[in-house]
Amino acid sequence: MTDLAAVPTDDSATALLDEARALDAADPLRAHLDAFVEAPGVRAYLDGNSLGRPLREMPEKLADFVRHDWGTRLIRSWDEQWMALPMELGDRIGRVALGAAAGQTVVADSTSVLIYKLMRAAAAADPTRTELVMEQGNFPTDRFLTEGIATEAGLTVRWIEPDPVLGVQVADVAAVLSERTALVSLSHIDYRSGALADMRAITEAGHAVGALVMWDLCHSAGVVPMQLDDWGVDMAVGCTYKYLNGGPGSPAFAYLNRRHHGALRQPIQGWWSAADIFAMGPEYVPAGDIRQLLSGTPPVTSMLAMQGMLDLIEQSTIDAVRQKSVSLTDLAVRAYDTELAPLGVRLLSPRDAGLRGGHVTIGHPDFRDVTRRLWADGVIPDFRFPDGIRLGLSPLSTSHIETVVGVLAVRDALRA
Numbered sequence: 001m002t003d004l005a006a007v008p009t010d011d012s013a014t015a016l017l018d019e020a021r022a023l024d025a026a027d028p029l030r031a032h033l034d035a036f037v038e039a040p041g042v043r044a045y046l047d048g049n050s051l052g053r054p055l056r057e058m059p060e061k062l063a064d065f066v067r068h069d070w071g072t073r074l075i076r077s078w079d080e081q082w083m084a085l086p087m088e089l090g091d092r093i094g095r096v097a098l099g100a101a102a103g104q105t106v107v108a109d110s111t112s113v114l115i116y117k118l119m120r121a122a123a124a125a126d127p128t129r130t131e132l133v134m135e136q137g138n139f140p141t142d143r144f145l146t147e148g149i150a151t152e153a154g155l156t157v158r159w160i161e162p163d164p165v166l167g168v169q170v171a172d173v174a175a176v177l178s179e180r181t182a183l184v185s186l187s188h189i190d191y192r193s194g195a196l197a198d199m200r201a202i203t204e205a206g207h208a209v210g211a212l213v214m215w216d217l218c219h220s221a222g223v224v225p226m227q228l229d230d231w232g233v234d235m236a237v238g239c240t241y242k243y244l245n246g247g248p249g250s251p252a253f254a255y256l257n258r259r260h261h262g263a264l265r266q267p268i269q270g271w272w273s274a275a276d277i278f279a280m281g282p283e284y285v286p287a288g289d290i291r292q293l294l295s296g297t298p299p300v301t302s303m304l305a306m307q308g309m310l311d312l313i314e315q316s317t318i319d320a321v322r323q324k325s326v327s328l329t330d331l332a333v334r335a336y337d338t339e340l341a342p343l344g345v346r347l348l349s350p351r352d353a354g355l356r357g358g359h360v361t362i363g364h365p366d367f368r369d370v371t372r373r374l375w376a377d378g379v380i381p382d383f384r385f386p387d388g389i390r391l392g393l394s395p396l397s398t399s400h401i402e403t404v405v406g407v408l409a410v411r412d413a414l415r416a
């Protein structure tokens with residue numbers, strides 16, 4: 001694991017490392033740290049929120065898949081298991097991470113494509129509603145898709161400009177809502193600051209004016225518990241390669257609340273969304289259930305890796321994962337206070353853990369260069385334009401000591 005020989009040993013560093021060691025010793029999820037592939041030369045991996053690490057079981061699992069499911073069962077595997085996989089995996093994600101009952105979540109496509117499908121469906125749902133609500137600081141794909149759909153459907157975008165650290169508040173949303181609002185679409189966790197939006201209250205505010213509400217769960221699925229069913233969320237999309245460790249380009253998931261099934265129609269009505277896939281009939285009859293969100297053949301190979309991670313989260317429980325996440329980000333903030341604040345580094349995430357997701361963002365004009373040097377030294381956070389470093393702390397694969405080693409490496413790179 002983390003190579004402590006390369007760690008500085010001044011007093012404040014020693015105190016932080018001691019604290020981290022004690023927290024790791026008391027961590028009920030520490031056994032899972034060994035479930036992930038070792039990365040030689042990596043002292044601290046702080047980018048699990050961009051690309052989660054692979055489980056140790058993956059090489060064998062992939063080999064079994066090639067030898068047995070694909071190589072031996074051949075096309076019979078479609079009937080035996082693969083046809084149902086998008087819905088089965090969706091149900092598991094719903095149960096383990098989303099607070100969603102079965103039959104409302106599917107795995108398919110990419111986040112961008114699924115956002116398009118649901119947003120386009122929402123935009124067409126009620127012709128008297130002519131506005132889409134979007135946040136100016138949201139992830140580019142969300143903003144670009146909103147602009148594209150507004151143009152395509154002749155709608156207007158109402159932009160929210162929230163506080164960059166605290167993120168979207170209910171009042172920001174309420175200020176732009178009206179009986180013209182078709183859809184409010186926001187990120188649950190801000191990909192830059194890590195701010196956690198009040199999903200329940202914002203969803204209620206949208207519903208109070210009769211609008212639909214969609215959540216992008218890319219930075220919250222698998223790390224922050226939520227209750228999509230209980231909170232009445234209409235629709236949600238998220239990716240599986242961040243905290244769900246599905247691997248590069250693994251497909252996304254979409255949730256559509258049961259009350260909209262059969263009513264909302266997604267626009268890419270390929271054969272997998274038809275009522276009877278193999279009828280091969282002359283005209284399109286949409287499936288009445290969640291399968292209507294599919295379009296074409298699912299990427300089965302890319303759905304293998306996330307299954308082991310879902311097992312780990314289920315065994316651990318999402319509440320315990322969140323508890324460890326809070327412990328890691330709190331420690332990162334304490335280490336920031338003593339080691340980085342004196343060097344002029346800004347804290348760009350909420351201080352209150354209750355308002356924060358799984359990553360902590362810090363800012364300094366030298367961070368582009370610092371990040372390059374850290375990567376060369378086996379410490380891997382990610383850089384966010386213009387001058388932010390995100391410390392992404394994926395709870396099952398990241399230790400407290402790794403977190404402190406990362407912060408100390410930032411300090412030493414700044415001092416060098």
Ligand SMILES: *Cc1c(COP(=O)(O)O)cnc(C)c1O
Binds near residue numbers: 142218
């Ligand atoms: C990572 C991320 C995406 C990624 O979309 P892809 O289609 O998978 O590339 C979308 N939205 C948010 C908020 C993200 O963090």
